[in-house]
Amino acid sequence: MQLPVLNDAPAAKGGCSASSCGTTDNQMDSLPDSIREKVQNHPCYSEDAHHYFARMHVAVAPACNIQCHYCNRKYDCANESRPGVVSELLTPDQAVKKTMAVAANIPQMTVLGIAGPGDPLANPERTFETFRRLSEEAPDIKLCVSTNGLALPDAVEELSKHNIDHVTITINTVDPEIGAKIYPWIFWKNRRIKGVKGAKILIEQQQKGLEMLIAKGILVKVNSVMIPGVNDQHLAEVSKVVKAKGAFLHNVMPLIAEAEHGTFYGVMGQRGPTPDELQDLQDSCSGDMNMMRHCRQCRADAVGMLGEDRGDEFTLDKIEDMEIDYQAAMEKRKVIHQAIQEEMDSKRLEKATKAAQHKAEPKLTTRPVLMAVATSGQGVINVHFGHAKEFLIYEASPDGVRFISHRKADQYCGGDSTCGDGESTLQVTIRALAGCEAVLCSKVGYEPWEMLETAGIMPNGEHAMEPIEEAVMAVYKEMAAAGKLDEKPEAVRASA
Amino acid sequence: MAVKIVESCVNCFACEPVCPSNAIYEAKPHFLVDSKKCTECEGAFADYQCASICPIEGAILNALGEQINPPGSLTGIPPERMAEAMAELQSH
Numbered sequence: 001m002q003l004p005v006l007n008d009a010p011a012a013k014g015g016c017s018a019s020s021c022g023t024t025d026n027q028m029d030s031l032p033d034s035i036r037e038k039v040q041n042h043p044c045y046s047e048d049a050h051h052y053f054a055r056m057h058v059a060v061a062p063a064c065n066i067q068c069h070y071c072n073r074k075y076d077c078a079n080e081s082r083p084g085v086v087s088e089l090l091t092p093d094q095a096v097k098k099t100m101a102v103a104a105n106i107p108q109m110t111v112l113g114i115a116g117p118g119d120p121l122a123n124p125e126r127t128f129e130t131f132r133r134l135s136e137e138a139p140d141i142k143l144c145v146s147t148n149g150l151a152l153p154d155a156v157e158e159l160s161k162h163n164i165d166h167v168t169i170t171i172n173t174v175d176p177e178i179g180a181k182i183y184p185w186i187f188w189k190n191r192r193i194k195g196v197k198g199a200k201i202l203i204e205q206q207q208k209g210l211e212m213l214i215a216k217g218i219l220v221k222v223n224s225v226m227i228p229g230v231n232d233q234h235l236a237e238v239s240k241v242v243k244a245k246g247a248f249l250h251n252v253m254p255l256i257a258e259a260e261h262g263t264f265y266g267v268m269g270q271r272g273p274t275p276d277e278l279q280d281l282q283d284s285c286s287g288d289m290n291m292m293r294h295c296r297q298c299r300a301d302a303v304g305m306l307g308e309d310r311g312d313e314f315t316l317d318k319i320e321d322m323e324i325d326y327q328a329a330m331e332k333r334k335v336i337h338q339a340i341q342e343e344m345d346s347k348r349l350e351k352a353t354k355a356a357q358h359k360a361e362p363k364l365t366t367r368p369v370l371m372a373v374a375t376s377g378q379g380v381i382n383v384h385f386g387h388a389k390e391f392l393i394y395e396a397s398p399d400g401v402r403f404i405s406h407r408k409a410d411q412y413c414g415g416d417s418t419c420g421d422g423e424s425t426l427q428v429t430i431r432a433l434a435g436c437e438a439v440l441c442s443k444v445g446y447e448p449w450e451m452l453e454t455a456g457i458m459p460n461g462e463h464a465m466e467p468i469e470e471a472v473m474a475v476y477k478e479m480a481a482a483g484k485l486d487e488k489p490e491a492v493r494a495s496a
Numbered sequence: 497m498a499v500k501i502v503e504s505c506v507n508c509f510a511c512e513p514v515c516p517s518n519a520i521y522e523a524k525p526h527f528l529v530d531s532k533k534c535t536e537c538e539g540a541f542a543d544y545q546c547a548s549i550c551p552i553e554g555a556i557l558n559a560l561g562e563q564i565n566p567p568g569s570l571t572g573i574p575p576e577r578m579a580e581a582m583a584e585l586q587s588h
C-alpha cells in the first residue's frame with residue numbers, strides 16, 4: 001500500500017481549505033482516516049493528545065548491533081533517549097509488572113514503548129516476550145517500538161502478531177558515504193563491518209524494513225538526528241524518500257553532543273544545531289505536518305505525560321509490593337479514557353470554531369512572532385515562570401497559531417533555599433528563550449520580569465488558565481494593535 | 497585458550513547471545529567468560545564473536561592478554577584526542 005506523500009497536501013499558507021486552518025497545529029487532516037484514527041489520541045504523535053494522555057517506556061533491551069557516533073554505550077540508546085542517561089534494566093517479567101502497575105495508577109497511560117537502553121530488535125527474545133505478554137494481559141495498551149533498523153526485516157513478521165501499530169526507525173541518511181560518517185561499524189552476519197560497507201548494509205536493511213512494515217499495514221515513523229555539516233543538507237532528501245515509501249511522519253531531532261558524554265561527536269567537538277537551524281529544517285522536512293514537534297526525546301524508562309517523569313514512583317521494589325487487579329483497572333481506565341476523549345473532542349470543536357472565526361476576521365499582514373508558554377498540560381497556561389521545567393514555543397502569524405517546539409528551561413527557582421546562584425540560571429533560561437518575543441505564564445516574579453524585558457521578551461501573566469492558542473493569538477493581536485509588528489524585532493537573538 | 501572480559505565492560509549484554517559456546521555469563525560487577533567453555537570461536541567463526549559485537553574498546557582481551565579492540569579502533573576517536581578531552585573536563 002502506498003500512502004500519499006504528506007508534503008503533497010495543500011500548504012497551510014494562504015488558500016487553506018482544511019478545517020484546521022487558523023490553528024495550524026492540527027494538520028492530521030491530511031492523513032488517511034485509518035492512520036488518523038490510530039494516531040490522533042497518541043501522546044507522542046498528536047500535539048493536543050499529549051496534553052492528556054501519557055506514555056511509558058520500559059528498558060528491557062540492553063544490547064545493540066551497531067554504533068552511532070552520538071552514542072556512548074555506557075548510557076541509553078541516544079536515538080531514543082536523551083544522551084548520558086542510564087535506565088534501570090528490567091527483565092520482561094518485571095517490565096510487564098511495571099507496565100500494569102503504571103496503567104492501573106496512571107489511567108492516562110495508553111502507550112507502552114520499548115526503546116532501549118540498546119536496540120530493541122537486537123534483543124528479540126526480551127523484547128518480544130514483553131510484547132507477547134502485554135498483548136495478552138493488558139490488551140488496552142498500545143505498543144510501540146523503536147529501532148535502528150538493522151534487524152528490522154527479520155522482525156516484521158513477529159511484530160505484526162502483537163498489538164503493535166507504531167514502529168519508529170531512526171534513519172539518518174540514505175547515502176552510505178554520509179552513513180560512514182555517522183555509523184563507524186555494524187555487527188552483521190557474525191562480523192564487525194566498518195565504514196561505507198557497514199553503512200550501506202544498514203541503510204538497505206532500514207529501507208527494506210520500512211517497506212515491509214508498510215506492506216503489513218503497520219504505521220512507521222522515521223526519526224532523524226540532525227548533525228550540522230554531516231547530514232543536515234541531506235535530510236530533506238531522506239524525508240522525501242521515507243514519505244514516498246509510506247512513513248506517516250518524519251521527525252527531526254537535534255544532535256546533542258557534549259564532551260562529557262564521551263561520544264565521538266562530543267569528544268571531536270561536533271556541534272549540534274541551533275534552535276533556528278532545527279526549526280528551518282523541520283519546516284522544510286515536515287511541510288505542513290508538525291505534530292511531532294512536541295517530541296522531547298524521552299528516556300528509555302520514562303513514565304508519565306510527555307515532559308514529566310514519574311519513574312521514581314514505580315521502581316522495582318515499589319511495584320513488587322503492588323497488588324494489581326488488571327481487569328478492574330481496565331474498567332476504570334475505559335471510563336476515564338472516555339471522559340478524556342469527550343473533553344478533547346469538545347476542545348477540538350472549540351478550536352475549529354475559533355479558527356473559523358479567526359478566518360472570517362480581516363486578515364492581518366503582520367510578521368510572525370515566536371512566543372514561549374509555560375504549561376503543565378490540559379492545553380492551558382498554568383505554570384509559574386520560575387517553576388517551568390520547559391517552555392512550549394508557538395508561532396503566531398496572520399495564518400494562526402502553530403506549535404513549534406519545546407525548549408528546556410533550567411529551573412532557576414527550586415522554591416526553597418536552592419536559589420543561591422539563581423541569577424545565572426535565570427540567565428540560562430532566558431537564553432533558552434532566544435528568538436521569542438513574549439512569554440506567557442501564570443505568574444512572573446519581579447526580578448525575572450525585568451530581565452526578560454531587558455532581553456526583549458515581554459513577560460505576560462494575564463492569560464493564566466486560558467487555552468494556549470487563544471491566549472497566544474490574543475497577545476499577537478495586542479502586539480499588532482500596538483504597532484509592534486510593523487518593524488523587525490531588535491536583534492536580541494542569541495547565537496546559541 | 498580463552499578470551500577474558502575486564503572491568504571496562506559496561507554490561508550491555510551484546511556478547512552473551514552471540515557466543516557459540518555459551519561461555520559468557522552475567523556476573524557482578526561485569527560479564528565474565530567461562531574459560532573452560534570458551535573455544536575462541538575456533539571452527540565456528542573466523543572472528544571472536546564477542547569481540548566483534550562488543551562496543552567498548554579494551555573490554556575483551558585475547559589469550560595473550562592483549563586488547564582485541566584497542567583504543568580508537570571502534571569509536572574512531574584518536575586516543576590522544578580522548579585524553580585531551582578528558583583532561584580538559586577534569587580541569588573544570
Ligand code: SF4
Nearest residue numbers: 064068071077078079
Ligand atoms: S542504535 Fe541506539 S544504542 Fe545503538 S549505537 Fe545507536 S544510539 Fe546507541
Ligand code: SF4
Nearest residue numbers: 515534535536537546
Ligand atoms: S571468543 Fe567466542 S567462544 Fe570465546 S567467549 Fe567469545 S564468543 Fe564465546
Ligand code: SF4
Nearest residue numbers: 505506508509511550
Ligand atoms: S559486549 Fe562488551 S561491554 Fe557488552 S557485556 Fe559484553 S564485554 Fe561487556
